[in-house]
Amino acid sequence: LGDPEVPIDTNHLERALRVIPMGRKNWLFCWSEVGAKHVGIIQSLLTTCRLHQVNPYTYLVDVLQRVALHPARDVEELTPRVWKERFAANPLRSDLDHAH
Incomplete structure (x- = not known):
């Protein structure tokens, strides 16, 4: 809160990550907890790419x-x-x- 350059809300991040809960049924087929963790990492990476126009x-x-x-x-x-x-x-x- 002390840095005026940092936005006070994170709505844009929450909207970008919304695809993850929307695909919840797909995560049933990750076969393991480790597989689901890796899917989460990839989803986060893809979202970060989109946020940076990559x-x-x-x-x-x-x-x-x-x-x-x-x-x-x-x-x-x-x-x-x-x-x-x-x-x-x-x-x-x-x-x-x-x-x-």
Whole structure:
């Protein structure tokens, strides 16, 4: 509350995350608690991409290829917000993208 730059409400975040409870029946097929946890992580990541106007497909294709070579200490660079600034202009592409 002391920082005037931080919005007092989080309605935009709550609306963005609404897709998660809307898909509740789909979560029945996660097979395990661990599977459901991973679905939640992916949903949160996709929502974060949308909030930062990052194409989720482009982001995931790039990050899944980049993560094996990227230093673990710099993992924050692979979050959608920082990725947009550093890598979005020249993302890694899938071989499937070149086939068309």
